[in-house]
Amino acid sequence: IGCLDGHAGRLVFGMLKGKPCVCMQGRFHLYEGYAIQKITLPMRIFSLLGVETVILTNAAGGLNQDFKVGDIMIMKDHINMPGFAGNNPLAGPNDDRFGVRFPCMSDAYDRELQQLAVDVGQELGYGDFLREGVYCVLGGPSFETIAECRMLHNLGADAVGMSTVHEVIVARHCGMRVFAMSLITNKSVMDYDSEEKANHKEVLETAQHRAVQLQKLVSTMVARMEFNNTNA
Numbered sequence: 343i344g345c346l347d348g349h350a351g352r353l354v355f356g357m358l359k360g361k362p363c364v365c366m367q368g369r370f371h372l373y374e375g376y377a378i379q380k381i382t383l384p385m386r387i388f389s390l391l392g393v394e395t396v397i398l399t400n401a402a403g404g405l406n407q408d409f410k411v412g413d414i415m416i417m418k419d420h421i422n423m424p425g426f427a428g429n430n431p432l433a434g435p436n437d438d439r440f441g442v443r444f445p446c447m448s449d450a451y452d453r454e455l456q457q458l459a460v461d462v463g464q465e466l467g468y469g470d471f472l473r474e475g476v477y478c479v480l481g482g483p484s485f486e487t488i489a490e491c492r493m494l495h496n497l498g499a500d501a502v503g504m505s506t507v508h509e510v511i512v513a514r515h516c517g518m519r520v521f522a523m524s525l526i527t528n529k530s531v532m533d534y535d536s537e538e539k540a541n542h543k544e545v546l547e548t549a550q551h552r553a554v555q556l557q558k559l560v561s562t563m564v565a566r567m568e569f570n571n572t573n574a
């Protein structure tokens with residue numbers, strides 16, 4: 343597990359609301375220099391362990407100008423920018439034991455789980471800062487230029503980050519259900535007059551600020567999820 347700032351590098355096993363869970367406290371990133379297949383290996387291990395549902399979180403910059411720092415964006419779709427250049431975790435020989443050669447991605451983000459997040463978020467009183475949108479992944483580690491932010495927004499992305507999408511692709515390839523959400527930790531700089539600058543300190547501070555609400559959202563969702571483990 344990646345062990346950089348903000349990523350503890352632990353794999354935690356336990357029960358959450360009566361359900362067996364395994365939690366990655368941290369993740370690997372492309373910008374750490376790992377091959378994309380290594381970054382996503384934990385998803386295949388989870389699948390072999392019998393995991394049925396994957397919940398992914400990330401910190402992201404807000405491209406959508408209606409988003410505020412501290413908003414939680416339910417991911418309804420993604421744009422896989424490294425994939426456009428051929429850097430896809432499923433590139434290379436397909437291992438048929440995990441999934442098909444050409445997996446569908448139009449149903450990557452489970453609609454029922456998105457609705458569950460909306461329902462739970464409303465009940466918890468999080469409606470004011472719960473959004474939905476499209477996440478775009480880039481390689482990092484440099485944050486985006488103003489021109490890049492404008493381009494990504496024009497392409498239909500609401501948030502930008504450096505993770506998650508590769509994990510989603512591998513998790514979907516092996517048939518796990520996926521739910522993902524982004525914490526908008528900073529506003530993407532879209533204007534040459536702006537004095538704002540993306541920085542990792544702000545990302546960590548915002549994550550700290552919303553940590554308890556994110557935990558509550560995830561644990562309440564887990565409590566409500568149907569448990570249907572055919573491997574049990």
Ligand SMILES: O=P(O)(O)O[C@H]1O[C@H](CO)[C@@H](O)[C@H]1O
Binds near residue numbers: 369
């Ligand atoms: O996507 P996660 O790992 O949450 O973290 C995001 O925040 C870091 C940049 O501040 C990058 O690692 C980016 O991907």
